[in-house]
Amino acid sequence: MLSHQLKQYRIDGEKSIIQNPTEAQRKEHEKCEFELHEVYAIDVLVSTGEGKGREMNTRTTVYKRTDETYLLRSKASRAFVSIVDKQFASMPFTLRAFDEEVKAKMGVLECVNHKLLDPFQVLYEKEGGGGWN
Structure with a gap:
């Protein structure tokens, strides 16, 4: 699951947060730091299975x-x-x-x-x- 930085008129900015990554995804995904006044959409999925x-x-x-x-x-x-x-x-x-x-x-x-x-x-x-x- 991937959550993205939000920008004006854009729901997938440059920065992203990856949850439960595989080893390959860990290598590909760039690390980033949160900065003041940045906005992120946090994707949440809940399952009973x-x-x-x-x-x-x-x-x-x-x-x-x-x-x-x-x-x-x-x-x-x-x-x-x-x-x-x-x-x-x-x-x-x-x-x-x-x-x-x-x-x-x-x-x-x-x-x-x-x-x-x-x-x-x-x-x-x-x-x-x-x-x-």
Whole structure:
């Protein structure tokens, strides 16, 4: 689980806090010091089971725009990215926020494939193992 520094219009700043890292993550993750007036979002997950989250084939509906650029082919995808840039910039959004949700669903696929959007995946726990809160 990774918690990030917050900045204006940005939910994932340069600094981050990693909880329960593996050995590889410890080597990759840069150490940092907290400074006065910095703001962090602390991610908290609570489980009644083993606490091992897994991604499943659930369709994600919450996304965040990345800094990547790509010339999209489909008209629906270009219109979708234009709306995302105007209304949400780099903040997370849900597909339900769009007036025409069907067109948004059409446009999101190409955007995710070309890394213009980061999906917020839903985590599941083993059946009978409790759940995430």
